[in-house]
Amino acid sequence: MLGIHGDNAPMNTEHPAFVWTIAGSDSGGGAGIQADLATIQDLGCHGCSVVTTVTAQSSVAVTLVEPVSAAMLMAQLTTLLSDLPPKAIKIGLLADQTQVALLADWIASFKIHYPSVPVIVDPVMVASCGDALAVDNCQDIKSAAKSALDFKPFKGLIELITPNVLELGRLTHSDVSTKAQFAAAALALSQSLDCSVLAKGGDVSFGSTDILDDTHAQTHDNTYAQTQANVHVIALDSNGWDLELAEDYLVCRQVRASSKLHQNGRFWLASQRVNTPHNHGSGCTLSSAIAAVLAQGFVLQDAVVVAKAYVSQGLSAAIGLGQGPGPLARTGWPNDVSRYAKINLCDSNFISHQLNQHLDVGNDLVATVLSATDQATAQVRIASTQPQNILSHGFKVLDADLGVYPVVNDLTMLESLLAAGVKTLQLRIKTDISELTTAGLAESDLGKSALSRCESGKSKSGEPELIGSELEAQIQTAIALGKHFNAQLFINDHWQLAIKYHAFGVHLGQEDLAVTDLAAIQAAGLALGISSHSYFELLLAHQYSPSYIALGHIFPTTTKQMPSAPQGLAKLKHYVALLQDHYPLVAIGGIDLTNLAKVKATGVGNIAVVRAITKAKDPLAAFAELSQAWEQCSLSEELAVKHELDAKHE
Numbered sequence: 326m327l328g329i330h331g332d333n334a335p336m337n338t339e340h341p342a343f344v345w346t347i348a349g350s351d352s353g354g355g356a357g358i359q360a361d362l363a364t365i366q367d368l369g370c371h372g373c374s375v376v377t378t379v380t381a382q383s384s385v386a387v388t389l390v391e392p393v394s395a396a397m398l399m400a401q402l403t404t405l406l407s408d409l410p411p412k413a414i415k416i417g418l419l420a421d422q423t424q425v426a427l428l429a430d431w432i433a434s435f436k437i438h439y440p441s442v443p444v445i446v447d448p449v450m451v452a453s454c455g456d457a458l459a460v461d462n463c464q465d466i467k468s469a470a471k472s473a474l475d476f477k478p479f480k481g482l483i484e485l486i487t488p489n490v491l492e493l494g495r496l497t498h499s500d501v502s503t504k505a506q507f508a509a510a511a512l513a514l515s516q517s518l519d520c521s522v523l524a525k526g527g528d529v530s531f532g533s534t535d536i537l538d539d540t541h542a543q544t545h546d547n548t549y550a551q552t553q554a555n556v557h558v559i560a561l562d563s564n565g566w567d568l569e570l571a572e573d574y575l576v577c578r579q580v581r582a583s584s585k586l587h588q589n590g591r592f593w594l595a596s597q598r599v600n601t602p603h604n605h606g607s608g609c610t611l612s613s614a615i616a617a618v619l620a621q622g623f624v625l626q627d628a629v630v631v632a633k634a635y636v637s638q639g640l641s642a643a644i645g646l647g648q649g650p651g652p653l654a655r656t657g658w659p660n661d662v663s664r665y666a667k668i669n670l671c672d673s674n675f676i677s678h679q680l681n682q683h684l685d686v687g688n689d690l691v692a693t694v695l696s697a698t699d700q701a702t703a704q705v706r707i708a709s710t711q712p713q714n715i716l717s718h719g720f721k722v723l724d725a726d727l728g729v730y731p732v733v734n735d736l737t738m739l740e741s742l743l744a745a746g747v748k749t750l751q752l753r754i755k756t757d758i759s760e761l762t763t764a765g766l767a768e769s770d771l772g773k774s775a776l777s778r779c780e781s782g783k784s785k786s787g788e789p790e791l792i793g794s795e796l797e798a799q800i801q802t803a804i805a806l807g808k809h810f811n812a813q814l815f816i817n818d819h820w821q822l823a824i825k826y827h828a829f830g831v832h833l834g835q836e837d838l839a840v841t842d843l844a845a846i847q848a849a850g851l852a853l854g855i856s857s858h859s860y861f862e863l864l865l866a867h868q869y870s871p872s873y874i875a876l877g878h879i880f881p882t883t884t885k886q887m888p889s890a891p892q893g894l895a896k897l898k899h900y901v902a903l904l905q906d907h908y909p910l911v912a913i914g915g916i917d918l919t920n921l922a923k924v925k926a927t928g929v930g931n932i933a934v935v936r937a938i939t940k941a942k943d944p945l946a947a948f949a950e951l952s953q954a955w956e957q958c959s960l961s962e963e964l965a966v967k968h969e970l971d972a973k974h975e
């Protein structure tokens with residue numbers, strides 16, 4: 326019945342990914358299927374549609390809502406699957422509980438064969454003009470608007486649900502007036518549907534708790550003006566909301582391919598609020614944009630931040646069409662970093678630690694004494710009151726381009742590279758045995774001694790002084806050498822020692838940021854490089870205004886066991902487009918002479934390499950060759966641009 330092929334075939338990058346929208350038709354063209362298809366195409370995918378419902382709708386009213394028959398719903402799904410299998414599915418308006426049940430059954434069979442195709446549900450209930458859309462027998466629109474469809478049949482089948490404040494309240498049968506209640510409800514919904522939740526706070530400034538009662542339950546013939554008059558706007562800041570911002574709460578649940586750090590995280594995402602009445606279809610646009618970005622292989626957190634930026638720029642450029650709220654403008658892939666949300670981490674480990682301290686009881690007791698929602702409310706309260714360690718001014722600016730940036734773990738090699746004139750280097754010594762690959766263990770002096778200690782049955786923790794002094798001596802020497810040769814020497818991980826011996830800079834991973842005294846690094850005048858493995862981590866890095874940002878790993882690498890998937894060149898190109906005017910960017914992971922030109926073509930300014938130098942027969946010659954090739958790429962790029970300009974003038 327499904328016409329299943331399975332999803333193991335490699336994605337053909339020559340062709341756009343297919344993204345399905347299963348949603349209602351908006352005859353006004355601003356929302357529903359029409360908004361979804363425009364969004365999906367604008368973000369580089371091919372959109373396919375399964376119409377659930379036909380609405381007679383303009384920008385000011387919904388006058389009739391008619392579900393398609395069950396046979397028509399199924400026929401669309403089956404017909405499409407046999408020819409245009411999706412890379413992501415967005416589900417929008419479902420007219421009634423029968424459609425929910427039918428679709429949930431279909432998705433369950435679909436997921437058996439296509440387990441990794443993400444499904445996003447936007448639980449649409451009300452049109453932006455205020456009229457009800459999901460109608461549980463089409464006869465009483467008014468009362469149907471107050472009762473939510475039951476999305477439980479989707480439990481365990483979907484990756485993400487994206488309720489707005491009204492929908493969140495109805496889905497969780499809870500009061501979501503305050504920011505803490507809102508976040509608690511999102512967490513409870515994530516637990517009850519076993520999926521990630523993006524709870525959208527963008528509507529909160531339009532009303533108070535009234536939104537949950539009568540404001541949107543209008544009759545067929547209501548107008549935009551009437552709706553506006555009925556909206557009771559109150560100062561929501563007393564509930565914890567910032568009226569200047571559009572704040573969403575993202576609860577992640579086992580996000581696939583994401584780095585472990587953010588797999589089950591919770592985050593506030595805050596963008597500048599765009600004050601426009603022309604927001605028709607913003608929810609549809611957001612969820613279909615998330616699907617389109619996911620279809621191109623980005624992790625969920627990335628899809629959410631890109632989609633939110635897309636909506637933000639679409640709202641800014643929206644113009645009124647019709648007499649009511651106009652549709653969002655379609656403005657292409659967002660590359661303006663100021664459109665992207667600020668991310669406020671509410672780390673779950675951090676939260677449970679705080680919660681235990683706050684309540685002065687252990688985790689088990691907390692779990693039994695508090696209901697899930699109460700726990701979530703308490704957790705969110707605590708997390709949202711923690712100040713972020715975000716520095717308002719940045720770290721030291723680099724003295725010179727990074728260029729080809731060798732990362733080494735051994736002083737002999739470090740010294741010979743410095744003596745040969747290499748001006749930027751990193752000393753990356755791993756002392757924790759769990760962080761070393763077998764090759765790395767055998768290769769480095771510290772690795773060898775760690776290994777021998779393990780082999781002789783002595784634990785690392787049994788000899789902290791030895792490893793500490795060994796490590797300190799090596800770092801001190803490296804820093805002295807760096808100074809002697811007037812180079813930009815970065816110390817990986819060991820930021821206290823880097824400060825102590827006045828290194829040029831420190832390189833830190835995302836895991837390190839929460840447990841590092843960044844203010845001390847900044848006060849000591851050291852440069853800071855930060856790793857990133859996604860849009861999401863790129864934005865987090867940006868919030869610290871570092872001296873450079875590393876983007877990786879681009880290709881598979883054996884140097885390190887990576888917790889996330891290789892990013893590849895297409896993603897690298899997107900990351901570069903976002904931040905190249907703001908920071909020196911350096912690509913890392915699996916880069917060597919064979920692929921360097923393709924890396925350069927993404928526009929990234931610098932590359933960091935381990936094996937291409939450390940495993941070379943002649944590391945100095947390898948560095949020289951890589952540097953020359955890197956510079957020649959620039960030269961040939963410049964020449965190509967020059968030829969293009971010359972051709973235009975002829």
Ligand SMILES: Cc1ncc(COP(=O)(O)OP(=O)(O)O)c(N)n1
Binds near residue numbers: 751818885913
């Ligand atoms: C230039 C550069 N980029 C990335 C890394 C990786 O740093 P991190 O994420 O801290 O991982 P480890 O190197 O500590 O394993 C780097 N070292 N240098």
Ligand SMILES: Cc1ncsc1CCOP(=O)(O)O
Binds near residue numbers: 881885913914915937
């Ligand atoms: C430390 C690190 N971080 C991201 S990739 C990587 C290792 C890159 O090593 P190589 O250049 O040998 O692939």
Ligand SMILES: [Mg+2]
Binds near residue numbers: 817818832833834837
């Ligand atoms: Mg590190």
